[in-house]
Amino acid sequence: ExxxxxxxxxxxxxxxxxxxxxxxSGYSFxxxxxxxxxxxxGKGLEWMGRIDPSDSYINYSPxxxxxxxxxxxxxxxxxxxxxxxxxxxxxxxxxxxxxxxxDGYNYFDYWGQGTLVTVSS
Amino acid sequence: xxxxxxxPATLSVSPGERATLSCRASQSVSSNLAWYQQKPGQAPRxxxxxxxxxxxxxPARFSGSGSGTEFTLTISSLQSEDFAxxxxxxxxxxxxxxxxxxxxxxxK
Numbered sequence: 001e002x003x004x005x006x007x008x009x010x011x012x013x014x015x016x017x018x019x020x021x022x023x024x025s026g027y028s029f030x031x032x033x034x035x036x037x038x039x040x041x042g043k044g045l046e047w048m049g050r051i052d053p054s055d056s057y058i059n060y061s062p063x064x065x066x067x068x069x070x071x072x073x074x075x076x077x078x079x080x081x082x083x084x085x086x087x088x089x090x091x092x093x094x095x096x097x098x099x100x101x102x103d104g105y106n107y108f109d110y111w112g113q114g115t116l117v118t119v120s121s
Numbered sequence: 122x123x124x125x126x127x128x129p130a131t132l133s134v135s136p137g138e139r140a141t142l143s144c145r146a147s148q149s150v151s152s153n154l155a156w157y158q159q160k161p162g163q164a165p166r167x168x169x170x171x172x173x174x175x176x177x178x179x180p181a182r183f184s185g186s187g188s189g190t191e192f193t194l195t196i197s198s199l200q201s202e203d204f205a206x207x208x209x210x211x212x213x214x215x216x217x218x219x220x221x222x223x224x225x226x227x228x229k
Contacts, residue, residue, distance in 0.1 A: 035218075045157075045165065045208055047218040061217035062122075095164055099212075106212035107155035107170040114164050 002026040004034075004096050004112035011118045012086050019082035020115045022096030029077035030054035033099040035108060036070060036081045040092045050099065051079055086119045093117075123147050123214050127207075127221035133229040140196040142224045144209035149189045153213035156185055156194045159223075160205045168207075169194065196226075204228055 007021040022034060035050040049060040053072040060070070072079040079096060094115050097108035124147040134140045144154070152172040157165035167176040169185035172192060182197040196203055209221040 044222045045210075045220040047220070059216060063217065097165075104151075104153055104171070104213075106153070106215075106218065107167060107210065108157070108165070109167050109170070109176065111164040111166070 002098070002110045004098060004110055006094075006096060006112040006115045009116040009118070011120070013121055014086060014088055014119055016086050016119075017082070017084050018086055018117065019080050020094060020117065022079045022081075022112050024077045024079075024098065027098075030074050032101065033106070034072065034079040035097045035099055036068075036079075037095045037097055037108075038064075038092045039095065039114075045095075048081070048094075052101075053077075053079065086117075088119050088121075090117060091119050122217060123150060123211050123219050125209055125211055125219050125221035127209055127224045129224060130222070131225045131227060133227050134199050135229045136201060137198050138229075140199055140203075140226055142194040142196075142207055142226070144187075144192040144194070144221050146190045146192075146211055148214070150211040150213035152188045153211060154185075154187070154192050155210045155212065156183075157208045157210065158203075158205045159208065165208065199226070 003025045005023045030053045033050045036048040038046045048064040051058045051070045051072050053074045069082045096112040098110045099106045126145045128143045154172045156169040159165040173185045184195045206223045206225045
């Protein structure tokens with residue numbers, strides 16, 4: 001069974017750093033992209049970026065470039081999303097989602113359960 | 122950036138009735154269009170990819186159509202478990218991949 005299991009909810013203060021994780025199982029982790037998607041409270045879905053775990057090649061959305069860092073450790077089938085200095089506006093649910101490789105196949109077929117990040121002083 | 126516009130924002134439907142949701146792209150995305158369902162407190166779930174191919178395990182009452190800039194998701198006979206928010210997603214032109222703002226299907 002394909003599963004993406006994300007780390008638990010976080011409560012942080014502005015200016016703090018944070019790394020959340022997404023662990024894949026039940027499939028070849030290096031054969032699919034891992035994407036990160038933000039959902040702010042009561043709002044829609046926003047694509048943040050993706051990583052190819054086989055070689056850590058990364059694409060960022062222009063809206064998120066420079067604000068977050070995506071990485072992966074293929075030895076433990078885990079992808080990460082991290083912030084060096086959180087802002088209150090980073091409060092949101094963050095999802096990881098798997099996408100097949102290849103042009104025309106970049107839909108998100110499996111999703112993690114989400115990690116709620118709350119940033120408040 | 123390709124802008125995806127969904128309509129209507131809210132659709133009120135009685136159980137057993139047909140629901141038709143629309144998604145329009147600001148430029149052609151070919152057939153690289155997916156639909157997701159999201160229920161409160163849950164992650165999105167893939168329903169349709171390639172504009173018209175049902176994902177594994179998705180009931181036949183869900184169907185997708187369209188290409189280029191105009192797409193439709195049809196739920197032929199709404200069941201109680203289908204009341205949710207639906208998002209379209211283009212994966213043809215990036216960066217970035219983009220989503221519509223969502224259509225909420227509610228009980229009439």
